[in-house]
Amino acid sequence: MVVIIADQTLKPLSMKKSVGVKSKKVSTDIPNDLLFSILSKLSLKSLKRFECVCKPWTLLLKNPIFTRLLCDNFLHNFDSYYHDRSLFLSHLKTINFDTKFVLYSYSGERYENMTNLNWPNPFQEEDPNFDILGSGIINGVLCLISCSHQSIKFVLWNPTTEEFKVIPNSPFDFFGDRFEINERGFGYDCVGDDYKVIREITFDLESDYVTKIASLGKISHNPFWEIYSLRSNSWKKLKFDIHHEKINKGVCLDGVCHWLCERTYKDDKGNEIYLLSFYLTDEVFLITPIEDHTFQLRTTTKELCVLNGFIALISTNEDMVSLQISIFTPCLTLSIRSE
Amino acid sequence: MAEEVSSQMNSLSISETNPSSSATISLVSGDDIVFKVEPTIAKEMETVQSFIDETDGKITTIPLPNISSHDLPYVIEYCEKSIAGKITKEFEAEFVKKLNNEEVKELFLAANYLNIKKLLDFLSQVIADRIANKSVEYVRRYFGIENDFTPEEEAKLREELAWTFTGVDPDDEDEN
Known part of the structure; x- marks a missing residue:
């Protein structure tokens, strides 16, 4: 695996070689090279905050030696991060000519232990067509969504305690198939100690019904976002008027939901790819542009995922048989490429 | 001896x-x-x-x-x-x-x-x-680093990096 660091133009910070014997007094100031070994173990969010410590620290993430350490730690921590973790996947399975969705858990070092999960079916319908929301299990809780028979249901389920909670309908759910629920996310807000589900609702403009009620001025047909909080056990419409095109299935990490978005310019100037993030605690959106030329290639497939505790984008280009993993934090992208 | x-x-x-x-x-x-x-x-x-x-x-x-x-x-x-x-x-x-x-x-x-x-x-x-969750001031004290920003520079940077200041622990006087 090759680790590529984009910006190599800036000089590294001064790197003093190990400390010598200075005086009898034990000095507790930490020299620069030792600081590197500590700081490279921090999360990117903490690192960005500590750019406010002093001027040389603002250049840390532009220092190739430092980013190299950061990438090494990232790769090294791969095993420890996934230790004792299980992966949950839903599969479409054909049993006696009937297709059914089945939930499996995978555990073990190479996810070799596959278990078919017997779960209490909370969807009040037989063989629901369901999916796992967001990036999977969060604090032991899964959010499942069933989208069959023109009704959409969200369920929170803890496979360990076998508890489940059916999320009540939002007022908009009663409009049934005239509305589409697009993007969604599920995560944990550690400040409010609350589980939240977020979704974007868009309108089927082809529908006569929508056109009719829109013309009556009863309801705007602009897309909008709404959020469910387990504590309040209700849905709330968000104030944001943000609509994004081509958003991939989102992921959630540390109380922030992320989606990959694409904006196509009308005057054929190509398209722009960016990360749309939603902070579950503050309930705010953040947009992070993604600057990378590989995204311009049409054959590239992109998948957003959580990798080693980071938000990562895996792009595969079938023609070039190459794989690129980009690690994100707002304002920063590190790229690891395998060829 | x-x-x-x-x-x-x-x-x-x-x-x-x-x-x-x-x-x-x-x-x-x-x-x-x-x-x-x-x-x-x-x-x-x-x-x-x-x-x-x-x-x-x-x-x-x-x-x-x-x-x-x-x-x-x-x-x-x-x-x-x-x-x-x-x-x-x-x-x-x-x-x-x-x-x-x-x-x-x-x-x-x-x-x-x-x-x-x-x-x-x-x-x-x-x-x-x-x-990881400590304040900028704590980290300066901990590593003995002098703040070399002007108050204006620091305020501007903090504003740009406002998103990184969520979930910071309050400084504990006893620890230092």
Whole structure:
């Protein structure tokens, strides 16, 4: 695996070689090279905050030696991060000519232990067509969504305690198939100690019904976002008027939901790819542009995922048989490429 | 005159020491306390071992002016566990539980001075975990770094990086 660091133009910070014997007094100031070994173990969010410590620290993430350490730690921590973790996947399975969705858990070092999960079916319908929301299990809780028979249901389920909670309908759910629920996310807000589900609702403009009620001025047909909080056990419409095109299935990490978005310019100037993030605690959106030329290639497939505790984008280009993993934090992208 | 104190970690020392290298090594801390350790322990401390090697093993009393008698027993304890192959997550968690942030920093510098890579790597992770949610001011104090921004520069940067200031622990006066 090759680790590529984009910006190599800036000089590294001064790197003093190990400390010598200075005086009898034990000095507790930490020299620069030792600081590197500590700081490279921090999360990117903490690192960005500590750019406010002093001027040389603002250049840390532009220092190739430092980013190299950061990438090494990232790769090294791969095993420890996934230790004792299980992966949950839903599969479409054909049993006696009937297709059914089945939930499996995978555990073990190479996810070799596959278990078919017997779960209490909370969807009040037989063989629901369901999916796992967001990036999977969060604090032991899964959010499942069933989208069959023109009704959409969200369920929170803890496979360990076998508890489940059916999320009540939002007022908009009663409009049934005239509305589409697009993007969604599920995560944990550690400040409010609350589980939240977020979704974007868009309108089927082809529908006569929508056109009719829109013309009556009863309801705007602009897309909008709404959020469910387990504590309040209700849905709330968000104030944001943000609509994004081509958003991939989102992921959630540390109380922030992320989606990959694409904006196509009308005057054929190509398209722009960016990360749309939603902070579950503050309930705010953040947009992070993604600057990378590989995204311009049409054959590239992109998948957003959580990798080693980071938000990562895996792009595969079938023609070039190459794989690129980009690690994100707002304002920063590190790229690891395998060829 | 140096006061003689045998290693406080005798109860933990491993039984299968090499009988051919029975001569113990005396480590003298910065505040002149002598700690007698097995040569296998000294081997873990690259700085000490290279000193012994350079003098063909004739000198077995090694002054460590940069390390206090408070920190040295911890270093010896860690090395003993390391030789015994008993460095587990549980041991490491217990090991740092009794240390405050200043002690962790001192021990980190001791590990650097003695060139014990494993301990250095472990403690850098401990420090990183402990400062991860700390304020900018705390980190400046902790590392003895002078703020070289003008108030305007700092305010502007903080505004740009506002998203990184969520979930920061309040500074605890007792810790410093």
